[in-house]
Amino acid sequence: MTSSPTPSRVFAALRRHGLALLVPCSILAITFGGYRDNLQKEEASRLLLFQAQARVQVNHLRERAGSLLQLAEKLHTLRPESTGKRPDGLGPVLAQHPEILRVGVLRSGPGGSLITDSAEPSPSGPLPASAASLRDALPALGGKPMLSAPYALPGDGAQGRQAVLILSPLPGTRREFAFIEVGTEPLLRHGVAPDEGLSGAPRFVVDVLDTTDAPRPVFTSAAAPGSHDSTTKSLGAYAEGITLAQRHWLVIVSPGAAATGALLDSGSGRWLVGGLLLTLLAIAIQHTVQSRADAVRRQVDEKTQALAEANDALGRYIGALADANRRLASEVDEHARAESQLRETTSLQRAILDCAEYAVIYTDAKGTIRVINPAAERLFGYRADELIDKATPQILHPDEHAPRWTLEGSTIGLISLPPGAESHSAEFDMRRRDGSLFPASLSVSIVRDTLGQIRGYLGIIADITQRVDAESRIRHLAHYDNLTSLPNRSLLNRHLADVLSAARARHRRVAVLVTDLDHFKYVNDTLGHLAGDQLLLAVAQRLRTGVRDGDLVARTGGDEFVIVLADLDETYLPEEAGERLIASVARPFELAGHQLTVTMSVGIALYPHDGVDGDTLVKNADAAMYLAKERGRNQARFFDHGLSRRYSERLELEGRLRQAVEARQLALYYQPQVDTLSGELIGMEALIRWCQPDGSMVPPDKFIPIAEECGLIVPIGAWVLREACRQQQAWLQEGISRVPVGVNLSARQFDDTTLLATIQAALAESGLPPAYLDLELTESLVMGNPEHTRQVLAECKQLGLQLSVDDFGTGYSSLSYLKRFPIDRLKIDRSFIADIVTEPDDAAIAQTIIAMAHTLRLEVIAEGVETEAQLALLRRWRCDAYQGYLCSRPLPADEMTKLLRQLRATRQVALANI
Numbered sequence: 001m002t003s004s005p006t007p008s009r010v011f012a013a014l015r016r017h018g019l020a021l022l023v024p025c026s027i028l029a030i031t032f033g034g035y036r037d038n039l040q041k042e043e044a045s046r047l048l049l050f051q052a053q054a055r056v057q058v059n060h061l062r063e064r065a066g067s068l069l070q071l072a073e074k075l076h077t078l079r080p081e082s083t084g085k086r087p088d089g090l091g092p093v094l095a096q097h098p099e100i101l102r103v104g105v106l107r108s109g110p111g112g113s114l115i116t117d118s119a120e121p122s123p124s125g126p127l128p129a130s131a132a133s134l135r136d137a138l139p140a141l142g143g144k145p146m147l148s149a150p151y152a153l154p155g156d157g158a159q160g161r162q163a164v165l166i167l168s169p170l171p172g173t174r175r176e177f178a179f180i181e182v183g184t185e186p187l188l189r190h191g192v193a194p195d196e197g198l199s200g201a202p203r204f205v206v207d208v209l210d211t212t213d214a215p216r217p218v219f220t221s222a223a224a225p226g227s228h229d230s231t232t233k234s235l236g237a238y239a240e241g242i243t244l245a246q247r248h249w250l251v252i253v254s255p256g257a258a259a260t261g262a263l264l265d266s267g268s269g270r271w272l273v274g275g276l277l278l279t280l281l282a283i284a285i286q287h288t289v290q291s292r293a294d295a296v297r298r299q300v301d302e303k304t305q306a307l308a309e310a311n312d313a314l315g316r317y318i319g320a321l322a323d324a325n326r327r328l329a330s331e332v333d334e335h336a337r338a339e340s341q342l343r344e345t346t347s348l349q350r351a352i353l354d355c356a357e358y359a360v361i362y363t364d365a366k367g368t369i370r371v372i373n374p375a376a377e378r379l380f381g382y383r384a385d386e387l388i389d390k391a392t393p394q395i396l397h398p399d400e401h402a403p404r405w406t407l408e409g410s411t412i413g414l415i416s417l418p419p420g421a422e423s424h425s426a427e428f429d430m431r432r433r434d435g436s437l438f439p440a441s442l443s444v445s446i447v448r449d450t451l452g453q454i455r456g457y458l459g460i461i462a463d464i465t466q467r468v469d470a471e472s473r474i475r476h477l478a479h480y481d482n483l484t485s486l487p488n489r490s491l492l493n494r495h496l497a498d499v500l501s502a503a504r505a506r507h508r509r510v511a512v513l514v515t516d517l518d519h520f521k522y523v524n525d526t527l528g529h530l531a532g533d534q535l536l537l538a539v540a541q542r543l544r545t546g547v548r549d550g551d552l553v554a555r556t557g558g559d560e561f562v563i564v565l566a567d568l569d570e571t572y573l574p575e576e577a578g579e580r581l582i583a584s585v586a587r588p589f590e591l592a593g594h595q596l597t598v599t600m601s602v603g604i605a606l607y608p609h610d611g612v613d614g615d616t617l618v619k620n621a622d623a624a625m626y627l628a629k630e631r632g633r634n635q636a637r638f639f640d641h642g643l644s645r646r647y648s649e650r651l652e653l654e655g656r657l658r659q660a661v662e663a664r665q666l667a668l669y670y671q672p673q674v675d676t677l678s679g680e681l682i683g684m685e686a687l688i689r690w691c692q693p694d695g696s697m698v699p700p701d702k703f704i705p706i707a708e709e710c711g712l713i714v715p716i717g718a719w720v721l722r723e724a725c726r727q728q729q730a731w732l733q734e735g736i737s738r739v740p741v742g743v744n745l746s747a748r749q750f751d752d753t754t755l756l757a758t759i760q761a762a763l764a765e766s767g768l769p770p771a772y773l774d775l776e777l778t779e780s781l782v783m784g785n786p787e788h789t790r791q792v793l794a795e796c797k798q799l800g801l802q803l804s805v806d807d808f809g810t811g812y813s814s815l816s817y818l819k820r821f822p823i824d825r826l827k828i829d830r831s832f833i834a835d836i837v838t839e840p841d842d843a844a845i846a847q848t849i850i851a852m853a854h855t856l857r858l859e860v861i862a863e864g865v866e867t868e869a870q871l872a873l874l875r876r877w878r879c880d881a882y883q884g885y886l887c888s889r890p891l892p893a894d895e896m897t898k899l900l901r902q903l904r905a906t907r908q909v910a911l912a913n914i
Ligand SMILES: Nc1nc2c(ncn2[C@@H]2O[C@H](COP(=O)(O)OP(=O)(O)OP(=O)(O)O)[C@@H](O)[C@H]2O)c(=O)[nH]1
Pocket: 483, 516, 517, 518, 519, 520, 521, 522, 524, 528, 529, 530, 531, 532, 533, 536, 557, 558, 559, 629, 705
């Protein structure tokens, strides 16, 4: 990211650098200001100090020179005895005065020449001419030493080494002088106070200017001559005039290297240097700080830039993160929804599994049980944890070596799966925990994973015991009689076919015996249907035990049994077998607390004599049985070909009855029921009659049983209901009848599920009010199946019908039992009424029935009243009504119409007479 120099940035830079310069500049200014002030102060104090020190130096020089002069004066005491010899005791002196170049004696020679007399050859050679000039001045000294003007030492010429001579006249002589040659440079050097030097460097440079002779500069700077005791204004030099041996020297003291001093030696210098250093330090610090600040700023800028970029990136990242978050949130939502659905589905599946009626077992691919539901626990009697991880065959199947539920590609699988199929079902026995086996239906489905690999097998197991039992029952019913468990007609026919086929092949005889109990209906009617059943059962057992094992005993309906005696040789007498069976049945039975004796009629037909096929043989045996009945019952009869005609007649009667129904040859007759006291019509009973086209009548006791046997009774009964309702409604509409009409219901009708619908249809069709219809049921019918009866009667009562119990007294049922049913009246059977006049028992029974019925608020009608005596008794016993020949025989409808009209007319006449 590039930045442009904005005003704020320029201002910031100026402020930054201005501040940076301000500090060193300030220090510099303070430094220089301080330096100048210090310098001035130092100048002043140094000048004062320098002057004082210079004076000390001058004095020191003066003293040293004076010391030399004194030495020169003493030299005559050291005068050597002979020339050329050094005076004794001079050594230590010379050691103290290294400026002394040589010591000697001068003699003024002839002509005034000076003769040097020195023990040592002088490095300076002969005395210079200038020294010789001193000779002349010496006498004027008066014996005082004198000092020569400086002269250049030989060899030094341009070098400027100078020396002076101090001459001192030797006492006693006029021409001899002791002299000391003093090097001016050592003198001046040693003239400086030795303790004033600093580190060996002379603080002062002392020069002298000889003012006696023509001045010669011996130093580089000097004050003006004569300015004694004057100090230069600057620190450059200090000059002071001194007089030595009548010679005037201007001593000039200049600061030496040490005196001038290093800049650092002075306070101002140190101040300046310190200030500069401080400035430099400040600059350095400033620079360092600035550099560091710059570096920091650069870093900050870089970091800021990086931060900005990072911020941008972060922004983008946060944006992306937000997007990702949104996506994640939506995915999480989706996931949560899916999870919730999954949970729901899982709990639903669990609930389905838990509630499932069928046992569900899931095994892995190896057939090991993994999941089991409660229904399976119940079915097999195990807890789930006892079955989990167990292999299916060891637990659930009878055969431990049975293969597991591995289906695919396995030909030995428990259920071999057809190629390509994903599930299959089979039925076989499975084992419960207690070891018991039960028939099961197992439906196994392959469970695959998403890759299509087999994960396991889901088995749904149903206990099909009931179904198997039902099927077995159905199979049994198809071939066996329900009551006695004997083979039925169907199995009989198959068996007969087999037996006859074998007999044909082996030329053997076969006997077919048809047996029928005599008057079995009476047992039913008197002891009840249940007792009848028990009797049939007992008879079946006796018949079964009365024949050989290989013989067949079948029940073909009602009280009829058919026995097949197969593989008979010529010696076998089937009539004996028949007699034996009759005898066995004739033995008394214990039924419902009663001892009962029944007889049986038997008809016999023989293969091949009486027929070569099963149907013919059974039909002929049946005909023979009817012959036995006709001949007095309780006997066995062989078929003869005359019988065949009679049997055919019965079949023909059945056929004609069917036609009669269709041809409307059946008619209803009506028998009045009248009040025993008033003789008024209180009702009438419809009775069926069969009027053949030739005008002859077939009695009801002849065709009703046939109608019941062949089932025609149901359509006939329906017709009776319709016709009675229609006729009654006609009378009602004519206004000649205000009494109900009674219609008999047979047992078959009563058991028919369409009975109520039939009644409702008859009422609706005719428009007859239900109260004018009276249903008459036999006592045995009512008591046969009380529950069913109560239900049907209740529904009939709801319709508004009247209900009567017909033939009461024959069924031994108690009256109190009857009160459970919504019955309106009882009809005492004609068998009790017939002898009430002559038989006290019958009279007592009839009287009791009447009395008890009244206590139950039931109306009582006596049947079959034929005499006035009977009627008189009935009146006495307060029987409500009666019917019978005494009043009227059953009348055809038209006659009944006439009667009703007459009755109405009579009533009207009677009323008119009033
Ligand atoms: N208890 C009972 N009765 C039955 C059964 N099947 C038919 N019946 C009755 O058995 C009786 C058979 O009567 P029939 O054989 O025609 O007449 P019967 O009274 O025996 O008189 P005869 O045969 O002429 O001697 C009828 O009343 C039927 O209602 C049954 O399974 N149980």
